Amino acid sequence: MYSSRILSLIMKKQFLFSIFVFISMQLFAQDTLVFSQENSSMFSNRYFLNPESKTFEHKYNTDDGQLWYGEGNYEIKRNRLFLRFGDSEKAIKSDNQITKIYDRVNKTDTLIVQIIDTQEDFAFVHIKYNEEYFYGDLDNGLVKIPKSKFKDIENPIVQTSLQGSLISIELTEISELNFIKITGIDINTIYHFESNFKRNLSFKKNKLKSKDFYNTSKKKKVIFIVEE
Incomplete structure (x- = not known):
C-alpha cells in the first residue's frame, strides 16, 4: 500500500x-x-x-x-x-537595400539614383565616380548621372556614403540600367x-x-x- x-x-x-x-x-x-x-x-x-x-x-x-x-x-x-x-x-538589416531597375526596351542616357538615408538630408546625398561627385536634387534627393561618364567601362563602380559608411556599387549592363534605389535605415539608434x-x-x-x-x-x- x-x-x-x-x-x-x-x-x-x-x-x-x-x-x-x-x-x-x-x-x-x-x-x-x-x-x-x-x-x-x-x-x-x-x-x-x-x-x-x-x-x-x-x-x-x-x-x-x-x-x-x-x-x-x-x-x-x-x-x-x-x-x-x-x-x-x-x-532587420535587410532594410538596408540596393535595388537596381533595368529596362531593355526604354533605354535612357541618364542613370537616376535615389538615396534614402535617415541620417542625411538631401543636401549631402551624392554619388562619387572617378573623383567626380554628383549631388542629389535639394527637393527630392535624386542623383542624375550621364551614362556617357561610364563610356568604354564594362562594369563601372560608383561609391556613396550610407549611414556614415562608404559603400561601393558595381553597375552591370549600364546601357539597360535606368534607376537605382539605395535605402539605409538607421537601425542602431x-x-x-x-x-x-x-x-x-x-x-x-x-x-x-x-x-x-x-x-x-x-x-x-x-x-x-x-x-x-
Whole structure:
C-alpha cells in the first residue's frame, strides 16, 4: 500500500503532466501564440511563439521609446520554455537595400539614383565616380548621372556614403540600367538586439514567469499571459 504522502506526490505529478500536455496541444493548435506582460499599460512586452516552426520573436517597446528585439528557436521541456536567441539583427538589416531597375526596351542616357538615408538630408546625398561627385536634387534627393561618364567601362563602380559608411556599387549592363534605389535605415539608434544567448522561463497554465529582465523589482517575477 502506498502511503498518503506517496499517493499525493504521484497525483501531483500526473496533474502537472496533464496540464503540460494540454498546454502543448493548445500551442500546436495555433499558428502563433502571443504572451504579453502583465501590468504593461505604459509599454509593450510580448513573446510570439510559432509552434509549427518552433521559432519565436521577442518584441519589447519600453515607455521611454527604446525597442528591444530578439528571435530564434525554442523548445518546451518540463514546464520550462527554453529560448535560444540567434542573429536577431540579421532580418532587420535587410532594410538596408540596393535595388537596381533595368529596362531593355526604354533605354535612357541618364542613370537616376535615389538615396534614402535617415541620417542625411538631401543636401549631402551624392554619388562619387572617378573623383567626380554628383549631388542629389535639394527637393527630392535624386542623383542624375550621364551614362556617357561610364563610356568604354564594362562594369563601372560608383561609391556613396550610407549611414556614415562608404559603400561601393558595381553597375552591370549600364546601357539597360535606368534607376537605382539605395535605402539605409538607421537601425542602431532604434533597436537593441538580443542575439546569441539563451533564456528560459517557467511555463505553467498558459503563463510565463521570468526573472528580472525588464527593470522591475528583483523580488518580483515578471508574468506573461497568453492573449486570447
